[in-house]
Amino acid sequence: MIRVVVADDHAVVRRGLTGLIESTDDLEVVAVARDGSEAVDLVRRHRPDVAVMDLQMPVLDGVEATRAIVAEQAGTEVLVLTSFSDHARIDAAVEAGAVGYLLKDAEPDILLDGIRAVARGESPLDPRAARRLLTRATGAPPHAAGGAAGSGGGAPADLSPREAEVLALVVEGLLNKQIAQRLGITERTVKAHLTSAYQRIGVADRTQAALWAARHDLGGR
Structure with missing residues (x-):
């Protein structure tokens, strides 16, 4: 069972998220916070697997709450759930x-x-927000990247064609389950390709891999 803390300052959103999460067989909400300060306290008390965090909240905003939770090193991962207009806060989070x-x-x-992906150690990124973050990190225009693997450009860093293809889909913001469906392979095979790719390019997580892939023209199709 994946244990979740929900943090949002809007009662309707809190109730909606709680109901959605509780409707599953493998997720449970262990606490609900109305602001960032309460979120930090509840994470400290319950030590959930995942904190679903709004960014614009009173008392302590989601960015500072995220920083405090990460500093606790209690094993809780933070998944930001926010609006697309929160560009600066997304980057800061x-x-x-x-x-x-x-x-x-x-x-x-x-x-x-x-939420499940975060609990597994993955980094789910919404494609629209991910594209903007990658653009900011690489300094390239939104559609300046070249073709992905399989378009004739080859795979850098001795990546196999399939590893490059998987990384290109990571840049698009797809989760492992979605990548598996897109490529017609199993989710376990996707994980194996990602693990191998991480080692080849010298990164530790999905976000770093996505940034690397964007810089090496593996995204943008």
Whole structure:
């Protein structure tokens, strides 16, 4: 069972998220916070697997709450759930240690899969927000990247064609389950390709891999 703390300052959102999460067999909400300070206290008390964090909250905003939770080193990962207009806060939250971010207009299944992905050690990124973050990090225009693997450009860093293809889909913001469906392979095979790719390019996590892939023209198709 994946244990979750939900943090949002809007009662309707809190209730909606709690109901959605509790409707599953493998996720449970152990606490609900109305602001960032309460979120930090509840994470400290319950030590959940995942904290679903809004960014714009009173008392302590989601960025500072994320920073405090990460500093606790209690094993809780932070998944940001916010609006697309929060550009600066999204960037700040990632720098503060959030491992993934999804937008509030995401489909329910995407959100639930995102929570599961975070608990597995993945970094789910909404494609729209991910594209902007990658653009900012690489300094390239949104559509300046070249073709992905399989378009004739070859795979850098001795990546296999399939590893490069998987990384290109990571840049698009797809979760492992979605990559598996897109490529017609198993989710376990996707994980194996990612593990191998991480070792080849010298990165430790999905976000670093996505940034590397964008810099080496593996995204943008």
